[in-house]
Amino acid sequence: MRNRRREPDQRRQDEQRQTPSPRTTHTGPLRVHGSSNTAHRTGRKSRAGLNGRHTTPLTTTASTGTFRRAAIDEVPLLREAARPAGTVHLHVDAAPAGLIIPFAPVRLPFAFEAGADSIAVSGHKMIGLPMPCGIALARREPTTSTRQVEYVGIDDTLVRCRRDGLAVLLLWYALRRLGMKGLAARARHCLRLAEVAVEILRHVGVRPWCHPVSTTVVFDRPREAVARRWDLAAEGPLAHPVVMPHVTRESLQRLARALP
Template sequence: MPSDPAADTTHLHQLADNIRREERRVLGFPGNLDFSLENLAPLLGVFFNNLGDPYSPDAANLNAKPYEVAVLEYFAAVAGAQPREVYGYVASSSSEALLHGLATARRMLPAAYVYASDQAHYSIRRACELLGMELVTVASCPNGTMNPEDLRVQALRRRRAGGAIVVATCGTTMLGAVDDITALRAAASAAGEVYVHVDAAGGGLVAAHTHPQPNWSFAHGADSLNVSGHKILGMPVPAGISLVRHELLSETAGGEYIAATDRTLACSRSGLASLLLWARLRSLGRTGMAALVGRCQEVAVYAVDRLERAGADPGLFPGSLTVTLTRPPTWVVGKWHLACAGERAHLVTVGHVTYAAVDEFAADVAAARCELLA
């Protein structure tokens, strides 16, 4: 039966208010909650459907493709490529973009194993299952990066498989570590031809603004990569960016009825996500983005100092926003929305994480430690 629209609207507004009240204490997950796009509310009354390739017109012509292309050109430059060198599209999430990269890799090396570290995101295993690719887990170094020597050994054992597909990580899930793709490509060559995909969901925009830059991008030998659109920028909806070297793509395909070429996974894609990404990038500009990342890195260093004083044994990969610590009691984990694995927890100092929040969190950690020692 039809409901009361006014009552439902009130309910949804209350939900939004409840989430807003929690935002300052969301420390453990890498989604920047500091954004303001309410002035774009009229966009919610328009259907923006980006059908097929961003670079191709389509029969419906209800799209925001020029804005999507502008977003892709920005991310291509950030990832060390010229726009003409890579094909890209705005995906529903970075995990979809990862799937697109691995599908491309499978076409290039259909019999190759996929190699990813024990610190890689679980979406890699899921993507391999969906694509029927066999995943080999490679050991990590103490700092969280993939171990090139173990990769070499694993690839050598499987050298008859017809090459190696390496999924490097730029910003590992728990430690924020950045794999050296130059070293990994050299190590995997023991198996023959090598394809390197970089899962840069959480760390791509950070690595691009870190000096000196780590070896993570197309400039360092990547064949494809995925970046999150919402984790560092801040967005009301998830989004991911897929970028692949042009020469590695399959032949142009598409549907006659949409009158567009299509090498995406989704076909119909959210034009609204592209518009929101474009608006965020325009509001920041290149200098603003660099300043945002720099401030986030400063807060991470500050958090290490405060947690060291609290006796929490903090750790920080150079340039990362991910600060690890000894796993605190359940009440601290719940209050601050921490991400945990085993005996460790982490916070991620994205844009909405303030110095004041770090101070309050460190005070809770210190208080909890005193309770345990009492």
């Protein structure tokens, strides 16, 4: 049920400043994510430290959900902050919520339309494949070179160190089977159930909350035995489950009964 490192301590401080009230689900403007503050701070640091354009291309990464509090970076602001540096490749780690945000009731530009150059999405989360895998999308080719493979007589244009072909086949099958309607139905089901989780957990006094485009429900860290039994991701004073398609209201109620 289970990010970058900008500097772990600084990242943690930023997320604490970004955190909405711990008792509610939020349905207001996207500034509840606090990402705009992060981007503005990042922008000030970038402009202060990048006097002039650089000849060496740079790379920066945005997240659609940090590990501890599911904080989401605002990609358009990061793109604007990076502009003074010249050529900057902006990668979006959309593994946590890349297949949720497009179907959420609150609009949050995070992909190519927001200025991203590449995006990574998990295949073993919302899609539900049985092995860790993912999808990488990019504006341009990741490499301009090819290598002739003599024994099969073709050019090798694939990314090196790739995973096995079975994951690719299963991803293709799952996406064909689900389609856009199926993906949207899964995402909306999980978003609704995340709101239900907040309501259920609020009654046992653990101060739950979640962002409006996330299915990560954050609450006060329980006893270690409970965290292990329920495979909760825990760090510091907080823990969270992630509401995925297999989660049910009944399982959330059982978790709530285990918490006091």
